[in-house]
Amino acid sequence: MNSKLMATDKHNFYSVFGNIQDETNIKNDNEIFFNKIDISNEYKYLNNPDRMISKEDNEWFFVDFNSIDFRDEILEIFNIFNNTGSYPNLSRDDFKKIKHFVYGFIYENNHIINIQNVKNGNFIKNKTLLKVISNNVKYEKAEQILTFYNEVDIFIDRNNEKIYFQDFKDLKYFNNKFLAIYKEAIEEDSANFKEFVNSNISLFSVNIPHNKIRNRNSKKLKYVLDNNMLDGFIGKENIIREYINTYNISTKLKYENDKFIIDENKDLTSLIEIIFEQHYTGAITEQHLLASGNEIVENNS
Known part of the structure; x- marks a missing residue:
């Protein structure tokens, strides 16, 4: 080795x-x-x-x-x-x-x-540095810096x-x-998810009963809650709607009273795909692609 x-x-x-x-x-x-x-x-x-x-x-x-x-x-x-x-x-x-x-x-x-x-936070595009070398201060301009941490x-x-x-x-x-081994959501988690979305993201009406949520979506829902992923969607209805229209997600969802209705497991699948931003355009083929699950990376901004 x-x-x-x-x-x-x-x-x-x-x-x-x-x-x-x-x-x-x-x-x-x-x-x-x-x-x-x-x-x-x-x-x-x-x-x-x-x-x-x-x-x-x-x-x-x-x-x-x-x-x-x-x-x-x-x-x-x-x-x-x-x-x-x-x-x-x-x-x-x-x-x-x-x-x-x-x-x-x-x-x-x-x-x-x-x-x-x-992650993105490890990268620094460019930086000007003052370094002490042999008791003398030196100037250095560095580009494409990647921080390496002494940790596992x-x-x-x-x-x-x-x-x-x-x-x-x-x-x-x-x-x-x-993610397949992540813990499943309990009924309280499902209720919290529904309450948060219905109160803070006006595009959706989530009414799916807990007993209709299947294993895979239950784990993803729990992961979304545990990592506060919904916070990033508050006040971004216009961007969410544009994303839905770009990738034709609306054809999979019922629409009533200016809201997308989430009352079946398949509807929840579409909503979770939106939350994980799994729909994207291929950089080479420019085709509409669906990722198996995107990583959450740190933001440089």
Whole structure:
């Protein structure tokens, strides 16, 4: 297993450094990321989805991925580190697209991968700096800066087939398919969702009974509530309507008294697609596409 810092844009993998000294320097300066995480307590997420854990005390959730239907997709990442030299170095254009830093290593015969998520907030387009070098102040103008943090968002233990995380948002950002294991909404959650939408987003009338919400939508609804995603839609009815018209979503929904009616599970599916902004136009083909579930990234503004 080649222990080398890699980056991925979710489709392709790249070697971060072409210079071995840069690799050595970043490892020396960021010991937490480049070593095995010391866990004080670990909790199986499926048994403890509502547990409050302490990051300061190194408590972590884990998911057994030996039974999930995309297990091979997770294990495939380890193959990257069998031949890191076959992957290209990050180019200037690739640099702007990366979503994760990935580092694989062996610890006491265990194969481990540490992962750090890269979001919009990590990027700084340009910056002017005053630096102290050998007791002298130097001026430097830097472009395309990417902040690297000495921390791990997710790590994978291949031997035990476990993936560890402290915040479910990090796990979902790494792979949207993990949303399938998220906790389901209870009746109180459904009521809160309906009340919020009906009171704050005038385009919709949500009347779907809790017992009509199917498993997949129940988990997505719960995720929306837990992450306050609806807050971003308040006062944006014109933008929402334009989005609905652009992607012809209105053909899937009933419309009465100036509102889109959400009273069946299929209606809720359309509303959740809007909330996750899953409809988009392909950059190359310019076709209307539907994503399986978009990541929530930080905003630079």
